[in-house]
Structures are given as C-alpha cells and as structure tokens.
Amino acid sequence: MKRKRGRRSRSRIWRRLGILAGVLAAGWLGYLGFEAKVVRDFEAIDAVSPTRVFARPLVLRPGDRVEPRQVAGHLERVGYRSVSKRTPDRGEFAWRGGELRLGRRALRLGGYMDPGGLVRVRFRGYTGAGRVTSIRDADGQELETLILDPEVIGAVPGEHGRDRIPVRLEEVPAHLVDALLTVEDRRFHEHGALDPRRIAGAMLSNLRQGRIAEGGSTLTQQLARTLFLSTDRTLLRKVREAAIAVALERRFSKRRLLEAYVNHIYLGQDGGVAIHGFGRAAPFFFDRDVSQLTLGQSAMLVGIIRGPSMYAPHRHPERARVRRDVVLRQMHALGHIDADRLDAELETSLTLSSPRERSADARWYLDFLRRELGSGARPLSMEGSGLTVVSSLEPEIQRAAELAVADGIRRLERSRPRLTEQSKPLQAALVALDPRSGDILAMVGGRSYATSQFNRAADALRQPGSAFKPIVALAALDPRADAPFTLASTLRDEPLALETPAGMWRPSNADREFLGPVRLRDALEGSRNVPFARLGLAVGPERIVETAQRLGVESSLAPYPSLALGASEVTLLELTAAYAVLAAEGRRAPPRAARAVLGREGEAIRPAELRREAVISPAEAYLVTSALRGVVERGTGSGVRAAGYRGPLAAKSGTTNGSRDAWFVGYTPELAIGVWVGFDDGTPLGLSGSRAAQPIFTDFLIRVLGPEGGADFRFPDGVEWIEVEPRTGLRAGWGCRGQPELFLAGTAPEASCGYPIRGWRGGSPWRTSPRR
16 A cells, blocks of 8 residues: 555656646746847847938148138038147047148948048138149148048937937047946956845945935846837846847857947937947037047046936037046046046046037938838938948038928918918929039928928929920030031921821910011020921921930930920929030030948949930030020020029920919030929919029029039030021021021031132031120
C-alpha cells in the first residue's frame, strides 16, 4: 500500500515537473519571440531618418557677377551673424572693404561632411553689381568654388514623425559622451539592462523625499522608452520598459546602444516638430555641427534630457544655464574636468542660435518634388529614407512668388467685389524657371495650401488662349517648312468662317474689329485672333502640335483649327517651360525640382546632371523673342512698362473664351515666369490676361530682378535686320522707305520697291528697351 502511494506521489511530482518545464519552455519561446520582435522594430526605427530638402545652394566662383548684399542676405537667412571683428568665428561674417571674411560652419549633407573654416572672398564693386575676384582659405590657398550653406526648406520625417540627423559615435565629442554618462548612467559599461544599485538608491531617495524625485532607469531603459513606449508613469509601462531593455542588451553591443541613444533621445521642439538626437539639437540650439560642440554646449544639451520643456534654452535660458552648471560640477566631481576648466566653463556665457523663420512656404513645391522623385526608372521615397535632396528652389524667389500671388488676388477682389461672390474662391498660380537649367525656382499652386493642396501650377489643365500664339508663330517661321513665313509676312485680318465637324467656326478679335492686311509681327504684338487662325490653317495643326512637343509640351493637343488660338488644354508649368526654350536660345532643359539626391553616406543616388537639348536654332528663337519684346513695348503686355519695369523682357498674355482663364507668360535670359488666374470651376473672370495675370507677373518680376531687370538678350548669328515696306512686304529702297524687320539670314524678300538699302547683320536698328 505504501509502495503504491509512493509511486503515485512520484508520478504527481514528475507530472508537475513536466508541466513546469512546459510552462518554462513556452515562456522562454514566448520571450524569444518577443525579443526577436524588439530587435526587428529597433532596427527598423533606427534605420528611419528624415529626408532633408535643401534649397538651391549659392555657389561663388572667381569671375561671378554677384551683389555682395545678396551674399550677406543669404548668410543672415541661414543663421550667420554679422560682426565687426577682424577674424570672425564659426557662424559669423565680417566685411573689410571689398572683402568678405566668413567663418564657415561645418556643412553636413547626408554622409558628406565639410569641416568649414575661415574663407576670404574679394569683390570688385561693393554696391550694385559686384564681381567675385578671388576666394582664399585661411592658409591663403586659392579656391575654385565656394558653396555657401543652403537653406533647409523641408524635412520628411517618416512614420515615426521624428526630426533627427544621424551621426556616428566617433563624430561625437568625447566630452559630450562623458557628460551624458556622468548624469544619466555612470555605470553604463558595468551593468546589464538594469542597474539594481541605482534602482535601490533611487527608491531610498524617493522615500526620503516623499515623492518621485529621482529615476533609476539606465540608458538602455531610457532608449527603450524613447523608441517604443509612452512617458506614462505606470507599473505596467516600467515592466515593459525593463523587458525591452533586457532584449536590447542581449542582442546589441553597448556601443550600438549608446550610438542609438545619442541619435534618438528627445531634446525639445522646433515648432510642431520633435527634435531627437544630438545631431539635430546641435545646429538647432548652437548653429554648429555636433562634432564642433564645446564642453559647455555639450553640458547644456545633456542637461536638457531631464526636462526638454522645463530646460528649453530659448524659452528658459536661466534654467538651462543652471542645469548646465549642475552637469559641469558633476563632471568635475568624477574627475572628467579639473577645477580650472570648471571655473572657466562656469564663467562662459553661451550664445544660442536665433530661431529661424522659414523664408518660404513651399509645400506645393515639396509635393511636386516628392512626385518627381517617385517617378522614373528608379523611384525614390522621401518618407523617412534618410536622403539628402539638393533642390532647385530659391527661397527668396519663392517668397516673392507667394507675396505677388497673395497681393494680386487681394487687389483683384478689392477692386472687383463680385469676384468674392462666387461659389468657389478666386485662384492664381505662378511658376518661375531658370531657362538655362530647367530648375524650378518658385512654385505657387493656389491662393492657400491650407484650404486646397491641388497644384494649379503643375496639374491644372486649362486653355492658354493667346498665350499659345508664340508656338504657332515659331511653327510658321520654321525654315524647314515648305513655305515658311517671316515676321514681315502679310496676314488677312478679315472675317473667317470654316466648316468643322463641330459646326461652323467663326473666330473673332477681342475688339470685334478687322484691320485688313497685317504683318505677322503686328498680329502677334496686338494678339489678333483672326490673322492667327488663318496662319494656323496655313501652317497646319499637325505641325503646330509637333512644334509644341519639341518645346516640351506633353499634354494631348487636338489638331483642330482652334489649336492656333490656344483651345487645347496645357498646364502652366509646361507652357512656361516652352517659353523657357526661347529664353535659352533654343535649348530645352526639362523642368526639374531635384538637382541631386544623396544617400545616407553621402553617395550620389541621383547625381547632379544637366540635360539640355537643342530643339530649335538660336536664330529662330530670337525671331519670336523679338516679336514678344514688341508685345511688351507696344502690344498687350505694355502694362509691364506702365508698372515700372524697364529691363529686357519678352512676354505674351492669354485670355480664353468667356474670360475663364487669364494668363501672362514671359521671360528674360535668366528667368521664365508663368502666371494663371481663374476659378477652379470655370466661372468667367470677365478679365483679360493683361488685366488679371499681368499685374501679378510684373510685381513678381520687379521683386526678383528689380525695375532695371537683368542681362539683355544676345543677338545671335543667322539673323539680320532688313528694311521692308510694311504695306507690300517688299524690301525698301531709296524713294520707297520702310521699317526695319528681323529675318533669318537669306529669307528676306529679294524684290524691292526702290533702290535697295543694305541690311544690318548685328544688333538692333532701334531701341526696344533701355540701353544697358
């Protein structure tokens, strides 16, 4: 009997041991699964870093024409301080006569790092138009180029919403690591995930004070809380924090965990964006790279960790200073710094960076950039991918565009209150390009991004009206055509009726009048519809479509007779890019928002490359430019002159049927600009392009180039001025006076109405703009 009871007892013990072993095995397997998930999530979060978007950098080279005040303004916008000392420190600049002395900060673009240092830039001509004569470093060595700090125009943080600049541990000053371990975890390299000694000490301190005055969390626990948990002080959260910390310590080295802490710890706010990591905090608070922090600056940043809101240096400078001093004294107590160094640092006052205001709200542009990067053979995502994007945007030009659009809409609504009584608000869009590179310098997609993110500059398909006529003129002037026209060709401004599949088409002029025979130049300058309708029929819609496509128009164009009057829809961006080809003397550079894309280590993912293709000759482009300059001098664009702009300009207005769309597009050699005004639902404006869009265009143009404008158009080879008699179109002569007209070489009429007058083959026989 006893033996039976003994056997049953042993059997129960083995069963219980088996159950216990099963429970332990299941628990261990469960923990291993939990640990594997922690590892996967940690590596995923650590791999996510914001994509930072920089504006087009200001690059100086010897020989460049640059206004010194433009350079000074750029430096101030990116946080440099103007000083009077002979040798400026990092983040400062000083003028000595015609010499700029610049204490360059370190420049970090992805993994690329320029340590900065002192440079001297000499200018000839300090006021007005200056020129860079030399660039030298601190040792007096000549530099071929100087890249000034570009402005940050945006950051795309990814799903976790953290703004940080990842840095490697070896880039972090030793005194910052010493300060961090001194204050947050002195025994970091001695204990595991938890520090029982510190936990016990914290419990005793809290019991004595009757409140939670000291935490016992290790650096690894703080990292776990930052990456995975909320800041709620609950028992469950502390248990989860400890479990995650154990998993991290088991799977990662102390160095990896310390580097992750340096990169992820929360250190405050930049507006609505959370600042994580010392790599981001250093430039935000001190305008310098983390590798260049002083001991006092490192101590202040470490002091912030305890309470980023309580010790925020910009809002509570005295609290931040006191907390810095606490960190320094603890470092002295542990022997990291001696008494003399402590006293010197305590006496040092720290200069904080000035909080920078973003100079432009470029959200439509950033949306366009995101879409551009996501297309093509190798699409790139900006969401938390850690890219560095050097964009084409010029912040000051973008700001000028935003002000011009906002002021223009306000003026229109104030002068015509009926525009505010419609079911949809009045909208306007503006885009500005560099014709030489295709760089999108500014983009405004509407009156308010907050109320509508639709980009009317890049995505709205609208009829351009007469703004399309320069493309028709270019097709007509093509010397490869069977019967090419010239600017002196005579067109009939007489009633026209044409049977089409859609019914009878009867184009009319805006003034409802007919002038009889008119020259092609006069028809373009005066925006005469009927002569251009006849010109389109003579040229052929198919050839007009082909010409538009050569200029970069990608929208589908219907090859109907009304195409010559701008009846097919295009976007503002592609029409402005087509005009930019004329500004660039026939070379097409596709519009681009990204100049270069760098990876995490600074490698070029999409290198800076300039794609340009000659699609028409400089001579052909200059013919159209000449006529469009006449639009500004004598035609529908003369309001630009009345508004005070005196520089070189070629431009054209556009108005669609019912005045639903108002356009004004134009260019100088360095800038192509397009403006559209209208309602999203096509409600008639009742205003022409010259009345609605031109004031916005001119306001923007003067803000960017000033009333005197920039460089003049170059007179190319292959064109000549010939005097022709305007009524007959024949070459003028003695007893048969004419007017100067521009021709492709060899295309002027041979027949003369009198004794021939020799033509000009360079320059212009009259001044169509102020002499420069």
